[in-house]
Amino acid sequence: MSAALDLFTVVAVAAGAFFFLAGTVGLLRFPDVFTHLHALSKADNLGLGLVVLGLLPQANGLLAGLKLVAIWLLALLVGAVVSQLIARAARRAGPRA
């Protein structure tokens, strides 16, 4: 059972790290603001989400696990709000910015 949980942690954390890598590559390689935003939200939501999911079996007790989930939910909320704000600011600034 412990080995299965450890395997789950390794797979999920590695997948999360992959999404951070993909988000960074997208941020560096994509052409404009809105595609950068697309890459950023993948890294924010999926990367952090998969890392948190992978760390859940390693958490000591229910409270630590709930806090981990709360971190992810907060990150989802912040990511959604911030994406809207950045996209609106970029659209107002126009193509010159």
Added chain:
Amino acid sequence: MAEFLFATSGFVLATVALGLVRILRGPADADRMMAAQLLGSGGIAALLLLGAAAGVDSVIDLSLALVLLAAFATVAFVRFTAAPPSGAAGPDDAL
């Protein structure tokens, strides 16, 4: 397990640090802000991995505070971009 978590923590941190190149290159202010945002969330992930590897539970509380604060920098940036305060840019500077 701890070695794997340490290694992944370093990998994530190095990856998002590489993303800071976008702050240098820009070109839009929003691009620079997004690189800072990526460093924020990547830093939280690296911190959580480090805490799990070292067995330090208080890191979770720290991450909770960090993710709460992550929004404020971007909100301040957008507020300034949308409507600069009168002290920062005089009426003559307005477009």
